[in-house]
Amino acid sequence: MKYTWLCCILLLSIVSTAQKLPTVEEKTNGLKKYPGFLDFYWDENAGKIWLDINKLDSEMIYVTSLPAGLGSNDVGLDRGLLDATRIVKFSKVGRKVLMIVPNYDFRAITNDVAERRAVEQSFAQSAIWGFTAEAESNGHVLVDATDFIIRDAIRVGNRLKGTRQGNYSFDKTRSAIYLPRTKNFPNNTELEATITLVNNDGETGNFVGAVTPSPDAVTLRIHHSFVQLPDNDYQPRLFDTRSGYFGVSFFNYSTPVSSPIEQYYVCRHRLKKKDPGAAISDPVKPIIYYLDNGTPEPIRSALLEGASWWNQAFEAAGYRNAFQVRLLPDSADPMDVRYNVINWVHRATRGWSYGNTVTDPRTGEIIKGHVTLGSLRVRQDYLIAQGLLAPYETGIPADDKMMKMALARLRQLSAHEVGHTIGLMHNYASSVSDRASVMDYPHPQVQLTSAGDIDLSNAYDQKIGAWDKVAVTWGYQDFPSGVDAAKSLDNILRDAAQKGLQYIADRDARAPGGLHPQAHLWDNGADAATELKAVMKIRAKALTQFGEKNIRTGQPMAMLEDVLVPVYLFHRYQAEAATKVVGGMYYTYALRGDGQTVTRPVTKAEQLKALNAVIDCLDPAFLRIPDNIVKLIPPRPAGYNTTRELFKKRTGLAFDALAPAETAADFPLSFLFNTERLNRMVQYEVQQGGLGVSEMINTLISKTWKVPRSSGMEKLIQLQTEQVLLTYLLAVSIDENASFQTKAVTLKALNELKTYIQVQQKSSKDADYTAHLAYALERIKAPEKAKPTVHKEIPPGAPIGCDIE
Known part of the structure; x- marks a missing residue:
């Protein structure tokens, strides 16, 4: 119991x-x-x-x-x-x-x-x-x-x-x-x-x-x-490497063995025509973006206008009012996934802007576009214009050309980042086709008037580009029943290629050893070397008129250095573009049978033209900051900190007139002596009759070490630049990533330079030059101590601003 x-x-x-x-x-x-x-x-x-x-x-x-x-x-x-x-x-x-x-x-x-x-x-x-x-x-x-x-x-x-x-x-x-x-x-x-x-x-x-x-x-x-989750009424579009779209990829184990197992869909919003058979039709549901209502005027209007440019591309694709931009209502939450938003975001320092998305990983359908625009970007463009114009004769001019340029840039930036959120990747080859895409990184296109004055009126484009219209048509075209969509999509991209519209994306353009001679960040013009010459003239004009009028009355004179930095380095991106012509190769993202040229060599003449344009940027007269400017820049006053936006110094509180020249010389040399580039040049010289490493090095040495001696500050800059060049030669000679022949020709050039230095040492009567030669010989004895400087502490530049925007 x-x-x-x-x-x-x-x-x-x-x-x-x-x-x-x-x-x-x-x-x-x-x-x-x-x-x-x-x-x-x-x-x-x-x-x-x-x-x-x-x-x-x-x-x-x-x-x-x-x-x-x-x-x-x-x-x-x-x-x-x-x-x-x-x-x-x-x-x-x-x-x-x-x-x-x-x-x-x-x-x-x-x-x-x-x-x-x-x-x-x-x-x-x-x-x-x-x-x-x-x-x-x-x-x-x-x-x-x-x-x-x-x-x-x-x-x-x-x-x-x-x-x-x-x-x-x-x-x-x-x-x-x-x-x-x-x-x-x-x-x-x-x-x-x-x-x-x-x-x-x-x-x-x-x-x-x-x-x-x-x-x-x-x-x-x-x-x-x-x-x-979205319903099943969305039709994924197969990725095409020529289209310029982001994609989602996955392994499909149900594919036949004879077909690729990895498959790709493009990322895009859902968009359908009410009447697919009509040339122009209203959408079933438009794509609507909302601008952060915390954005102040006149920035608000500029961002609204720039983002709205995309409707031009959708009209070209046969839609009426398919892309709309409105101000975010107070009742809406920008993090709410129902809203495509353009956020105006503040930071303590300037930096990148971004275009992100919430995307269905199953299909590539974009559920939400989400743009982040850094608010300090506009101030950097204003500063660039301020440096170019020296506008402050008696305060801010009534016709504020600086603000006009900065707002023009914001329109372009708004369109650019929204472009990412409708699915588009960067296109860094558009600048050679008359600014064919807002998905490029645009440098302000500055010109000199017939009177020799700086003109900013055409600094940035004011519309969507020809490539952008092609891309949107390819990605969003709604084909009526009975139409071969695959063939029609292929024809869209073939026609664009035949019209000379190019597409080259991030990986190809960002790398220091970049290969394509027409795909660069922050460049302009159809020919990098020709445009570099034009940019150098703009820079020279700006430096000639640089002085007190570059800052407002009542500002500390030390603030002139803040304005001087973007003016002195105004040529930096175009110089980088020119360096990448050397050892470059034309190519496309061609598909078998599409008729595009797959690869084409850059001629030796093109490479030499670019190399000589870059060497002109190493001239001591070009690198020297005029004495009248140096005299105007005192140490920073109490309460004003030194920032990374300024030139680095080795002179304590005093302005260092040599350091900017070292930075500006190091910048192009770091690209020219990229190991991947040098290894290609060794091969292309034999395969294509291209510019060889030996000839490039000898050209650089003959136009630096072997030119007549300068005097004064230009003398110090000349000696400094020669040492920077020597650093790269020594580093390449022992670089494990350099091919045997790259190291061989570099070492041969070093030995010839050593012999030249020894001869000069015997006849030199200049104590500074003799010391310079002796120091170079000591450095040649220990190449392992030569570390490539790589942009030697250059103030931040991209995004015409700071350090994949």
């Missing part, structure tokens, strides 16, 4: 433990309900969010973002930063609810369930969170989502540690739900938290220290978006 009673007691205990969970209604009684895509409840007393999951095992989009940022360009973590777009689903096992990311990088596009299952089970998924069911009713599961929301979801601590700002970790006690931006809508659920990270070591980096009230605690906001 006692045994029976004991069994009953144990059974009752088990039944009690396993009793049903309370219903969702019972658990949430008295809590404020937020109905929407995923219903949630707010517990004011506990500061908790209860999430009602009624879509178990149903996929949805999940995105995290940063609605309130750090304000440091160097660290990143800008307001509006988007993290990766993921597809997730909730799966319940007992009381455990797992948030799982399916692996769409590997799939089988087939109706065969078993075939799909085989692929799914072959590759790992990721369970990125685990919840505990606290209530359940009618297919609804209630979980406490508070810890999921209040966390370092975008790895702020890792970013701070990676940029050496301190050992920061998440502090739950100083973090909470941010209710004003926690909202619900029929197709998306938006949750937000204020989070704080604390520094555990006490040592804080300068970047964080410059932008936080107390660097011991960094408080930001993190946003979580759950979004309903």
